[in-house]
Amino acid sequence: MNPPRLQxxxxxxGVSTATVSRALSGRGHVSSRARAKVQQAAHELGFVVSxxxxxxASGRSRNIGVVLPYVDRWYFSTVLEGAAGALMDAxxxxxLYNFEGDRYRETVLTDFLLRKRLDAAVxxxxxxxxxxxxxxxxxxxxxxxxxxxxxxxPTISIDDLDVGRRATEHLIGLGHRRIAHIGGVNEHGxxxxxxxxxxxxxxxxxxxxxxxxxxxxxxxxxxTFTDAYQRAKNFLADPTSxxxxxxxxxxxxxxxxxxxxxxLGLTVPGDLSVIGVDAHPIGEAFGLTTIDQHARQQxxxxxxxxxxxxxxxxxxxxxxxxPAHFVVRSSTGPATDPANA
Amino acid sequence: MNPPRLQxxxxxxGVSTATVSRALSGRGHVSSRARAKVQQAAHELGFVVSxxxxxxASGRSRNIGVVLPYVDRWYFSTVLEGAAGALMDAxxxxxLYNFEGDRYRETVLTDFLLRKRLDAAVxxxxxxxxxxxxxxxxxxxxxxxxxxxxxxxPTISIDDLDVGRRATEHLIGLGHRRIAHIGGVNEHGxxxxxxxxxxxxxxxxxxxxxxxxxxxxxxxxxxTFTDAYQRAKNFLADPTSxxxxxxxxxxxxxxxxxxxxxxLGLTVPGDLSVIGVDAHPIGEAFGLTTIDQHARQQxxxxxxxxxxxxxxxxxxxxxxxxPAHFVVRSSTGPATDPANA
DNA sequence: ATGAAAGCGCTAACAG
DNA sequence: CTGTTAGCGCTTTCAT
Numbered sequence: 001m002n003p004p005r006l007q008x009x010x011x012x013x014g015v016s017t018a019t020v021s022r023a024l025s026g027r028g029h030v031s032s033r034a035r036a037k038v039q040q041a042a043h044e045l046g047f048v049v050s051x052x053x054x055x056x057a058s059g060r061s062r063n064i065g066v067v068l069p070y071v072d073r074w075y076f077s078t079v080l081e082g083a084a085g086a087l088m089d090a091x092x093x094x095x096l097y098n099f100e101g102d103r104y105r106e107t108v109l110t111d112f113l114l115r116k117r118l119d120a121a122v123x124x125x126x127x128x129x130x131x132x133x134x135x136x137x138x139x140x141x142x143x144x145x146x147x148x149x150x151x152x153x154p155t156i157s158i159d160d161l162d163v164g165r166r167a168t169e170h171l172i173g174l175g176h177r178r179i180a181h182i183g184g185v186n187e188h189g190x191x192x193x194x195x196x197x198x199x200x201x202x203x204x205x206x207x208x209x210x211x212x213x214x215x216x217x218x219x220x221x222x223x224t225f226t227d228a229y230q231r232a233k234n235f236l237a238d239p240t241s242x243x244x245x246x247x248x249x250x251x252x253x254x255x256x257x258x259x260x261x262x263x264l265g266l267t268v269p270g271d272l273s274v275i276g277v278d279a280h281p282i283g284e285a286f287g288l289t290t291i292d293q294h295a296r297q298q299x300x301x302x303x304x305x306x307x308x309x310x311x312x313x314x315x316x317x318x319x320x321x322x323p324a325h326f327v328v329r330s331s332t333g334p335a336t337d338p339a340n341a
Numbered sequence: 342m343n344p345p346r347l348q349x350x351x352x353x354x355g356v357s358t359a360t361v362s363r364a365l366s367g368r369g370h371v372s373s374r375a376r377a378k379v380q381q382a383a384h385e386l387g388f389v390v391s392x393x394x395x396x397x398a399s400g401r402s403r404n405i406g407v408v409l410p411y412v413d414r415w416y417f418s419t420v421l422e423g424a425a426g427a428l429m430d431a432x433x434x435x436x437l438y439n440f441e442g443d444r445y446r447e448t449v450l451t452d453f454l455l456r457k458r459l460d461a462a463v464x465x466x467x468x469x470x471x472x473x474x475x476x477x478x479x480x481x482x483x484x485x486x487x488x489x490x491x492x493x494x495p496t497i498s499i500d501d502l503d504v505g506r507r508a509t510e511h512l513i514g515l516g517h518r519r520i521a522h523i524g525g526v527n528e529h530g531x532x533x534x535x536x537x538x539x540x541x542x543x544x545x546x547x548x549x550x551x552x553x554x555x556x557x558x559x560x561x562x563x564x565t566f567t568d569a570y571q572r573a574k575n576f577l578a579d580p581t582s583x584x585x586x587x588x589x590x591x592x593x594x595x596x597x598x599x600x601x602x603x604x605l606g607l608t609v610p611g612d613l614s615v616i617g618v619d620a621h622p623i624g625e626a627f628g629l630t631t632i633d634q635h636a637r638q639q640x641x642x643x644x645x646x647x648x649x650x651x652x653x654x655x656x657x658x659x660x661x662x663x664p665a666h667f668v669v670r671s672s673t674g675p676a677t678d679p680a681n682a
Numbered sequence: 683a684t685g686a687a688a689g690c691g692c693t694a695a696c697a698g
Numbered sequence: 699c700t701g702t703t704a705g706c707g708c709t710t711t712c713a714t
Contacts, residue, residue: 003457003480005707016685021709028710031683051458052402053707056393056690066437071425072418081413084439088448093458096407096437098425107429116344117392117404117434139344229626259626262603285570285600346691357701362693369694370699394691397706 004045012041024049051093055117063093064306065121065141067108071098073223074252074280075295079124079146082299090307092119099126114139120310122146122302123153127193142309146302148193154309155319156302158293160194163324164201165208167247167275167291170326172209175335176245176273179206182232182257183249184223198249198277217243221253225282228253232260236272244335245273251280251290258286258331269333279327287330294322345386354382365390392434396458404434405647406462406482408449412439414564415593415621416636420465420487423640431648433460440467455480461651463487463643464494468534483650487643489534495650496660497643499634501535504665505542506549508588508616508632511667513550516676517586517614520547523573523598524590525564539590539618558584562594566623569597577605577613585676586614592621592631599627599672610674620668628671635663 010017015034022028023038030038041047055061066083068076080096087094095118097108109132113121118141125147128136133151136143145155171179181202183195203213219235221228228248236242236257248254254276261272268274268287276283279292301322308314351358356375363369364379371379382388396402407424409417421437428435436459438449450473454462459482466488469477474492477484486496512520522543524536544554560576562569569589577583577598589595595617602613609615609628617624620633642663649655 006709007707017708018686018710019684022684025709029683034683048455048457050397050707051456052393052397053690054709056391056397056692057707057709059690059709061393063436070422071412072415072422074413077413077418080437081411081439081441084412084437085441085445088439088445088453091452093453093456094437095404096421096425096435098422098429100422100426104426104429111432112429112434114389115392115434116389225623226626256626259600282566285567285597347693348691358692359694359702360700363700366693372699375700391691394706395693397708398691398693400693400706 004047008045009038009042009047012045013037061117061119062091063095063118065095065097065113065118067097067121067126068124069099069101069126076124078295079299082296083122083303086300086303113141120306122306123150142306144302144306146298152317154305154317156298156305157319157321158324159321160197161201163277163291164198165205167277168202168205170275170332171245171247171273172205174273174332177211178243179245179247180217180219180243181247182219182221182228182253184221195249202247223250223253225252225256228256229260232257233263236261236264248274248276251276251278251283251288254288255282255286268331273332275332289329289332290327292325292327298322345388349386350379350382350388353386354378402458402460403432404436404459406436406438406454406459408438408462408467409465410440410442410467417465419636420640423637424463424644427641427644454482461647463647464491483647485643485647487639493658495646495658497639497646498660498662499665500662501538502542504618504632505539506546508618509543509546511616511673512586512588512614513546515614515673518552519584520586520588521558521560521584522588523560523562523569523594525562536590543588564591564594566593566597569594570601573598573601574604577602589615589617592617592619592624592629595629596623596627609672611677614673616673630670630673631668633666633668639663
């Protein structure tokens, strides 16, 4: 016995398939009497619409793509969780497209995204050149970007420049003068646009306080704990050129720096203050001061925005800036060495 | 101008739609001459098949579901990466279903999975009762499980009992006699079946070495760094009842324990040896000895197995056991306190 | 408010 | 090897 079709429900309820469709989808008017009969019949039969048939006929697929460069990293998986939740709530399916750096970038962009199975897509921290963006939009795939600027596309993000500045100013306010930065780029320098903004904020804050901006104090890592650990360890090894504070562009890197400092016998925040960005759960154990960028919320907000878009409202390609909040813990404290004050 | 349809390609190539379909999908025989013309025409038109139409007509959707309880945790996101890569390679789409603990469990199981848009699904570390499994199979959704036993379903996993035993025996072999364990369960005790196996392996190894098994030395955490950190800190605070070694069921928990030990002024491995499971990248910075469970590979293997299944081979509901490898680093060393030897 | 009927775009017999 | 044709299961005018 095959799965029940719309026709089976119609027969059982004594109405036409058109009425069943209307009753079940909520589009168009159906008498409450008919609706009840239909729902009853559908339930008895265990009917579930075939989404392929439904999509083919209607042109809507209740399926949204989430495209990201990595999934096994905290920021991305957290945004993904947020997006997944919002989509579940809305009854949408989620198709995942993972670039894995650049490994599947071309394939995803040219093969997968164009298969007409998506109503829309959210692009997380993705760099797309204008041609690529245009191609997607031409294929009828409305886009919302998260965490990175995307030309001509509505976008959700935090103000990375401001975050970088606030973090740095927090350290300056504690009396620090020798402040290093750990930022990140990936192998191709393509993703992680946020790094640029945060670094710029760091430099602005230094300049604003009349402090020198030394490129040698701006480390480049890859956003991982271990890489930041190693770089910080090297950097902090020389006592003569040691900073009293570090602003890291992510909590994982910040935590790595704290571990490195401890391995070198330094105390935090006694010898070194460290501040990160993210509110990554690991930060708690390190007592890490951070700026919460509400990553999960970025995912849910992106989906909600996309849904508004699909509903025909809010189509402006504007950048929506979400707030980020300070979380002061114990990894930052007053600068103590008078030589550095 | 609407997106080109199969008919447009057929017209342009001067053949029938059937030939176009065959030429493009590779099913059935087509003269190389016709194939060339079709490919040419399809390329010129920028034709991409409508997967809804294709799926409706063929019953196959080239779409596989990945169902998991969390996505923002290392093990799950890593398995997901592996599965996503394997699916890309095979030209399949990936639909993501995230339970978020139990929040969407019912919804996913009853609403989403039954919509007939999936050819199959991989269930990562999921507990399903026999009724649920049967329901999915009845809906025609072949299943492969990863990292957890699933009745009557083919499964990919490591031998958690063996892993627990080997980890513990490593410590015993180093002369440790006072060995604690940090395992994990979630709020509902439903997922993380692996914890049970690893704990059992720990107990077996102790018993096998004639050591007492004290339930009080078997901590229960939630698989996160910070929770393990706090529990380890409490546990290690009392010098009189302190173990000389800890086996943690995951690297994040192991790293948390190391941080806790250091915060208490203990050295690793001098005062305390710690071993984990996972080969989580964070372990490197901590010099963590671990057992690599090749999480990514579990994901790719699950997909490959599913694909074999769909191709009609290898349908036995057997449990396939993947190897796990020791990675010895610096967090484990010989027991030094003679009182404990 | 409801039914009849024409597709949505593609695949898979079936014939030839 | 290729064309014809009948659907796949649902949605949506268009009537009534």
